[in-house]
Amino acid sequence: MFKVERNMPPWGHCVQIGDPVLREIADEVPKELIKSPEIQYLIKQMKVVLKDYRLVGIAAPQIGISLRIILMFCGEHLKDVITPETFKAREMSTFPLTVFINPELEVVDHRKIIIEETCASVVGFVAEVPRNYSVKVKAFDRNGKEFQHTFTGWNARIVQHEIDHLNGILFTDLMNRKSFRCTNWEIVNRKAGRIVIPFYPKK
Ligand SMILES: [Zn+2]
Known part of the structure; x- marks a missing residue:
């Protein structure tokens, strides 16, 4: 009987850059195992972490499991935290919570x-x-059914970012290096350095 082990992946937190699991080429999920309790549990745990951290995407390696599964979710709530101008400028659009197993990516617009x-x-x-700008993704859903979807703009960005995780690639490998900055650099000055950045979910 499948039993959940404590203090082992899949974690309830996101692993950080430096963790070797983020640099592995993740394994494909054998099609006949998609409906297994282990894979369904992993998907469930990915959903929990996605929600806890309020993410728009997550890849299985980020919770310590080197398998080719990603989740994406761009809910209506994004409109509460992102200005209409930014929403439009980034070509953002909402997208339901979707599981992609063994996703294959094809660039439509380079x-x-x-x-x-x-x-x-x-x-x-x-x-x-x-x-x-635009990519087509072919994958299996959580029931093992094949589907495909073409993304443009912001959602194309998210799906490329998440599939990169399955190939051991992080955004720091692709970024414009001089633009790399600490998100809290101004607060660090205001608080004389006395701030703490949590690695646990906000919930
Ligand atoms: Zn990421």
Whole structure:
């Protein structure tokens, strides 16, 4: 019987840059195992962490499991935290919570769009990252059914970022290096350095 071990991946937190799991080429999920309790549990745990950290995307290696699974979720709540101008400028659009197993990416439009990006595995930093404008993704859903979707703008960026995680690539490998900055650099000055950046979820 499948039993959940404590203090072992899949974690309830996001691992950080330096963790070797983020540099591995993740394994494909054998199709016949997609519906197994282990894979379904992993997906469930990814959803928990996505929600706890309020992320728009997560990849299984980020919770310590080197398998080719990503989740994406761009809910209506984004409109509460992002101004309509930014929403429009970034070509953002809402996208339901979706599981992609063994995703395959094909670039549809190679034009490079440069926007600032963060990652729950590079806490406290942000940088400008060039990404392809449009991509097509083919994957299996959580029931093992094949589907495909074409993304443009912001959602294309997210899905490229998450699939990069499955190939051991982080945004710091692709960023414009001089744009790399600490998200809290101003507060560090205001508080005379006395601030703490949490690595645990905000909840
Ligand atoms: Zn990331």
